[in-house]
Amino acid sequence: MSRLSTIACRTFGLATALTLGSVVAASAQQPAAPAAPPIKLGIVSFLSGPAASPFGVPGRNGAEIVIEALNAGKAPAPYNTVGFAGTKIETKFVDEAGSTAQVVTEFRNLVQRDQVDAVVGYISSGSCLAVTPVADELKALTVYFDCGTPRIFEEKPRKYVFRPSSHATKDSTGAARYLVARKKDITLFSGINQNYAWGQDSWKDFVGAMNVLAPKAKVDKELMPKLFQGEFGAEISTLLTSKSQALHSSFWDGDLESFIIQSSARGLQKRMPFIGTTAESSIWRLRDKLPDGTIVGGRGPHGPLAPDNELNTWFKTIYMDRYGTPPTYPSYQMALSLLGLKVAWEKAHKAKGSKPTTDEVVAAFENIEYESPSGTVKMALGNGHQGIQATAYGTYRFNKQKGQPELVDVVRFAAECVNPPSDKSSEEWLKAGMPGAKC
Amino acid sequence: MASRGTLIGAAAFAILAAGAPLLPQWLVSLSTIAFANALVVLGLVILWRTGLVPFGQALFYAIGAYAVALLGRYTPVRDVFVVVIAGAVCAGIVAYLVGFLLARYREIFFAMLSLAMSMILYGVLVKTETLGSTDGFHVEAGSFFGWRPQGAMRNLALFWLVLGCCAVAAVLVARYFRSVAGALAIPVRDNEIRVEFLGISVDRLIHLKLVISGILAGMGGALAALAVQHVDPQMAYWTTSGGFVFVTILAGAGSVAAAFVGSLAFELVRSIAVDLLPGAWQLILGSALLLTILFLPEGLGSLYARLRRRKEETAP
Numbered sequence: 001m002s003r004l005s006t007i008a009c010r011t012f013g014l015a016t017a018l019t020l021g022s023v024v025a026a027s028a029q030q031p032a033a034p035a036a037p038p039i040k041l042g043i044v045s046f047l048s049g050p051a052a053s054p055f056g057v058p059g060r061n062g063a064e065i066v067i068e069a070l071n072a073g074k075a076p077a078p079y080n081t082v083g084f085a086g087t088k089i090e091t092k093f094v095d096e097a098g099s100t101a102q103v104v105t106e107f108r109n110l111v112q113r114d115q116v117d118a119v120v121g122y123i124s125s126g127s128c129l130a131v132t133p134v135a136d137e138l139k140a141l142t143v144y145f146d147c148g149t150p151r152i153f154e155e156k157p158r159k160y161v162f163r164p165s166s167h168a169t170k171d172s173t174g175a176a177r178y179l180v181a182r183k184k185d186i187t188l189f190s191g192i193n194q195n196y197a198w199g200q201d202s203w204k205d206f207v208g209a210m211n212v213l214a215p216k217a218k219v220d221k222e223l224m225p226k227l228f229q230g231e232f233g234a235e236i237s238t239l240l241t242s243k244s245q246a247l248h249s250s251f252w253d254g255d256l257e258s259f260i261i262q263s264s265a266r267g268l269q270k271r272m273p274f275i276g277t278t279a280e281s282s283i284w285r286l287r288d289k290l291p292d293g294t295i296v297g298g299r300g301p302h303g304p305l306a307p308d309n310e311l312n313t314w315f316k317t318i319y320m321d322r323y324g325t326p327p328t329y330p331s332y333q334m335a336l337s338l339l340g341l342k343v344a345w346e347k348a349h350k351a352k353g354s355k356p357t358t359d360e361v362v363a364a365f366e367n368i369e370y371e372s373p374s375g376t377v378k379m380a381l382g383n384g385h386q387g388i389q390a391t392a393y394g395t396y397r398f399n400k401q402k403g404q405p406e407l408v409d410v411v412r413f414a415a416e417c418v419n420p421p422s423d424k425s426s427e428e429w430l431k432a433g434m435p436g437a438k439c
Numbered sequence: 440m441a442s443r444g445t446l447i448g449a450a451a452f453a454i455l456a457a458g459a460p461l462l463p464q465w466l467v468s469l470s471t472i473a474f475a476n477a478l479v480v481l482g483l484v485i486l487w488r489t490g491l492v493p494f495g496q497a498l499f500y501a502i503g504a505y506a507v508a509l510l511g512r513y514t515p516v517r518d519v520f521v522v523v524i525a526g527a528v529c530a531g532i533v534a535y536l537v538g539f540l541l542a543r544y545r546e547i548f549f550a551m552l553s554l555a556m557s558m559i560l561y562g563v564l565v566k567t568e569t570l571g572s573t574d575g576f577h578v579e580a581g582s583f584f585g586w587r588p589q590g591a592m593r594n595l596a597l598f599w600l601v602l603g604c605c606a607v608a609a610v611l612v613a614r615y616f617r618s619v620a621g622a623l624a625i626p627v628r629d630n631e632i633r634v635e636f637l638g639i640s641v642d643r644l645i646h647l648k649l650v651i652s653g654i655l656a657g658m659g660g661a662l663a664a665l666a667v668q669h670v671d672p673q674m675a676y677w678t679t680s681g682g683f684v685f686v687t688i689l690a691g692a693g694s695v696a697a698a699f700v701g702s703l704a705f706e707l708v709r710s711i712a713v714d715l716l717p718g719a720w721q722l723i724l725g726s727a728l729l730l731t732i733l734f735l736p737e738g739l740g741s742l743y744a745r746l747r748r749r750k751e752e753t754a755p
Contacts, residue, residue, distance in 0.1 A: 048719075093717045093718075094717055095713055095718065099673055099674070100667055100669055100673060101666070101667045104667050104668075105468060105472055105706075106710070109710060112465040112468075126573060126574045126669075126673070129577065133577060133669075134668065137589075137590055137593075151574070155577075196573035197571060200568050200572055226565075
């Protein structure tokens with residue numbers, strides 16, 4: 001409130017001795033000459049609305065524990081320095097819910113009012129597309145952690161915006177590669193995706209990749225129910241009439257869970273295995289309701305698809321200890337985004353010997369390669385602003401003895417196998433037949 | 440004492456315009472959006488006075504915004520004055536067309552039908568993949584008669600543009616309220632049949648009000664698109680319309696000024712709520728609305744009227 005009162009004073013020229021006094025008193029209350037002012041990070045994620053429970057809250061939780069561990073200097077090497085280069089991190093959480101105008105307004109508030117050093121966040125691709133030009137205008141270092149659209153760096157080169165998590169093309173090409181590897185003789189497949197940007201793009205990329213990898217396979221049913229429809233009786237009836245050998249879907253959370261429960265009651269998965277590109281975020285809730293044999297992806301090598309390394313074990317342990325459930329892919333994406341920022345920050349800090357400016361961190365961030373709980377991240381696309389990672393898909397099995405979900409027959413695909421090269425957009429690359437893919 | 444109200448309004452706009460460079464930049468951006476939305480609220484107030492609550496005003500808001508965005512994407516037209524007028528005219532035309540149907544309905548039927556109209560546009564936009572579906576697309580930065588400000592200057596210029604549009608709209612709407620057609624709003628709300636017996640077609644009257652409110656909403660949408668630099672189908676969604684109704688309840692339909700004060704108050708309260716309670720800011724907004732309905736049933740605008748009445752009572 002004191003901030004508001006100072007604004008009112010500046011506006012109307014009513015700076016009375018009283019408020020001046022209170023401002024002086026407020027500044028006097030701060031501890032005298034602390035070691036260094038903390039690095040302020042704005043963390044934006046859905047804290048309310050339908051995307052909060054599957055993505056927003058796991059993302060925020062990931063940020064909370066990683067930053068806590070970094071501040072305590074308890075992360076494993078090479079991340080065992082305190083905070084960023086010895087300076088502690090202070091966070092400010094903001095809700096991403098609301099209109100795009102609100103998202104942009106809150107971004108400006110973080111940068112201009114709260115003076116954060118960097119913003120890490122955003123789940124909706126619409127938010128990322130809207131924030132990008134504003135971030136460049138304000139020269140504010142911004143790291144996206146979850147949004148998937150390849151358009152951000154393919155439309156235009158960006159200066160202050162980074163996305164270490166890979167974009168969505170990899171999810172569809174990985175799914176197609178896994179399916180073709182498991183079913184070499186596939187001739188017919190169908191898809192059910194929500195009718196909005198994410199669903200449309202996922203399906204378009206999947207069909208594009210299937211055309212390259214299995215040219216003989218044809219699309220049978222192409223279903224696009226509306227977002228959050230929740231009831232899929234008609235779609236399931238349509239699919240039951242199809243002879244498809246696989247069903248692609250980018251459904252998430254509520255729609256995914258309703259579709260799985262409604263369709264397994266009618267035996268759909270016995271006819272065609274379900275390929276859920278984001279199903280990993282729901283396995284801990286669906287448990288034995290998710291039929292065995294479902295092909296599960298998690299927007300990259302996250303969660304049970306993550307490689308077995310020290311960082312992953314550390315991350316899983318601290319997350320389980322705090323929240324009681326294993327981390328899902330949004331938590332991993334948040335962790336790798338924060339670690340990327342840490343690597344860049346410390347590289348810039350080391351070069352300069354003191355707190356780096358935003359431009360120095362930006363320059364240090366480009367083209368780096370670093371380790372994360374979900375494996376190596378290479379900032380290879382979009383002039384070094386867009387990360388690529390390997391991906392993995394697996395087949396679901398509910399282990400009744402342990403009472404735990406499991407992924408078996410996990411296949412890993414190298415980053416260069418499922419991501420476009422830096423000189424081509426995703427769409428061009430798929431149209432040209434995925435040239436240069438190194439598998 | 441209408442002239443006194445105009446004077447106070449003019450002074451407020453002048454102070455805001457002159458003081459903008461001294462304000463922190465985030466507050467300028469926030470006020471730009473708030474005043475762009477206030478134009479939509481002003482349009483709602485016009486309908487509100489006849490007892491009509493449109494739950495689909497986002498239709499015109501989105502048309503105005505998409506008109507600006509499409510002009511930037513497919514034509515070389517960048518001048519902000521041209522694109523804002525284009526947005527307002529497009530929305531006005533759509534309002535005129537849907538008005539033939541909407542103007543025949545009242546009460547909940549009017550509310551639901553207008554909601555349906557906006558949801559049709561939402562559905563079409565979501566299905567249009569070339570326009571980015573739900574992700575929307577970027578709006579090109581405008582120029583002011585060839586002048587292309589950057590960064591903070593651009594935000595200031597946009598704020599002044601929005602203030603200018605608001606000032607013009609406020610003057611014209613205040614005039615309209617004093618005209619016969621505007622003054623008939625309350626009789627229409629109270630007893631439509633009597634107004635018909637006066638020899639006035641209520642349907643045509645409401646049709647006119649719809650067009651005016653459509654133009655205002657289109658202008659608001661166009662300005663919001665320029666300020667946010669991004670459009671998406673969410674702008675046509677019913678929750679956006681609901682937001683405008685919310686602000687109208689907060690502001691009250693008593694006066695033109697209330698729309699601006701109410702909209703600014705709403706944006707400030709929302710922003711502070713997000714700052715204080717990131718996980719439950721809606722709770723603060725909801726409580727603010729509830730308290731307004733309980734203690735100021737005629738909105739924030741009635742505060743001024745109350746104060747004046749009290750002053751008159753105490754005057755000798």
